[in-house]
Amino acid sequence: MELEKKQYQIDFSKIRDRVRVFAPATVANMIxxxxxxxxxxxxxxxxxxxxRVAEPGVRIRSIAGDDGRLPLDADKNTxxxxxxxxxxxxxxxxxxxxxxxxxxxxPIGSGLGSSSASTVAGLFAINNLLGDPLSKAELMPFCVEGERIACGHGHADNVAPALMGGITLIRGYSPLDVIDLPVPNELYAGIVFPQVDVPTRDARQLIKQKVLLKDxxxxxGNIAGLIAGLYESDYKLIxxxxxDVLIEPTRAILIPEFYEMKRIALSAGALSFGISGSGPSVVAITRGRDVAERATAEIQQHLTGCDIDSLKYVSAVNIGGPKVLG
Structure with missing residues (x-):
């Protein structure tokens, strides 16, 4: 990780004794x-x-909600x-x-940026504890390294929106170039997490390394159209x-009932439907909360009929990113 060396002024008298931070889930790829x-x-x-404690070093006191799956070793936990x-x-x-x-x-392995949310929360917390010496942009490379530790690939499509909030575009990695995109006021996400296992590493291995030029x-064209639609708040263009003609056709085979869920969401009025990150979570992008609520409820009902448990979340786009809770 190449980081610019600069002097930071840390006033030890102003370092906080404790801080609690929330960092949000994310929908990577945006279809x-x-x-x-x-x-x-x-x-x-x-x-x-x-x-803050007297003995130098970083230690993990506890992890809750992970069913014992995450390491307590400070060198291995992201x-x-x-x-x-x-x-x-x-x-x-x-x-x-x-x-x-x-x-x-x-949930871990949900396709909602679980490792990213934890990493961003931790880095935002230590920065706040120290008096915020680094900007969000300066924290970003450390967040990307967390993704490298978690899944072997240092990508930013989860950590960037988790840290910056809103919708982000990763223009490039050498150097890392993250661009904030506009968020139309009525844009909502209806997320359903079918409780099946789709490991991120396995999902990435299915992706073709070569694609047809026409695809x-x-x-x-779709990416450019989406960005134009965001700037114009043009929901029809969005x-x-x-x-997605490149990734979805391959990854969809790992997600039970994917195409039926897609049919249900589009019939309920969703603007679009696809896979969140590497899955198995799926997302209905909608204009307005009511459509997102309806689409997720109907998808959950279908999954229940297929004996597949699921969780659902309905949200506008989170603009603020991480926040200090106390």
Whole structure:
């Protein structure tokens, strides 16, 4: 990770004793923008409580809501590992001690940026504890490293919207270039998480490394159309642009009842429907909350009839990103 070396003024007398932070879940790819688009939602999300302690170093006190799946080892957990990186970058690794309590309010492996929410919450918390010496843009590379630890691929389509809020475009990685996009007032997401297992690594391995030029051209047009639609608040343009011809056809086979869920959502009035991140969560993009509520309720009813348990979330786009709770 290449980071610009600069001097940060840390006033130890102003370091807080504790802070509690919430960071939101995210919908990566935004259907047609694989690895370059994403947006944050109001719920679910994760919480990190961080405490200043006398003994230098970073330790995890507890993790709740993960069913024992996440490591307590500070070098292996994305939250603590990224906090350690940040403290080392600031030259504080041997001067400051912190302990972390992580509370998972979102399912792991859901396609909703579970690791991203935790990482962003942890980095936002340590930065706030220190008096906010780094901007969000300066925190971003540490968030990306958290994704590399979690899934082996340092992408930003989850961490960028989780940290910045709103809808983000990852224009490039060398250097990292994150662009905030406008959010139409009535844009909503109806998310359904079918409780089936689709590991991120497995989902990525299914993706074709080569695509037909005609399909690439279609996808480029859809991404450009979506961005234009966001700037113009043109819901018809947003709807016809949010089509994925590259990734969805492959990943959909891992998600039971995907095409029936899509039919239900579109029949309920959704602008578009697709996979959130690597799945298995799916998302109906709608104009207005009532359509999102109706689409998710009908999808859940269908899944129940197929003996598939599910969770649902309905949210406008989260504009603020992480927030200090206390």
């Amino acid at each position: 047609c923008g694989f690895d370059i688009l994403g947006f944050a939602v109001d719920e679910p999300g994760d919480e990190v409580a961080m405490y 939250v603590s590992a990224c906090v350690k990186m940040l403290l080392a970058h600031l030259g504080l690794e041997n001067e400051l001690g912190v302990e972390i309590e992580l509370t998972k309010h979102m 690439a051209v279609t996808q480029w 709807s016809r642009s949010m089509q």
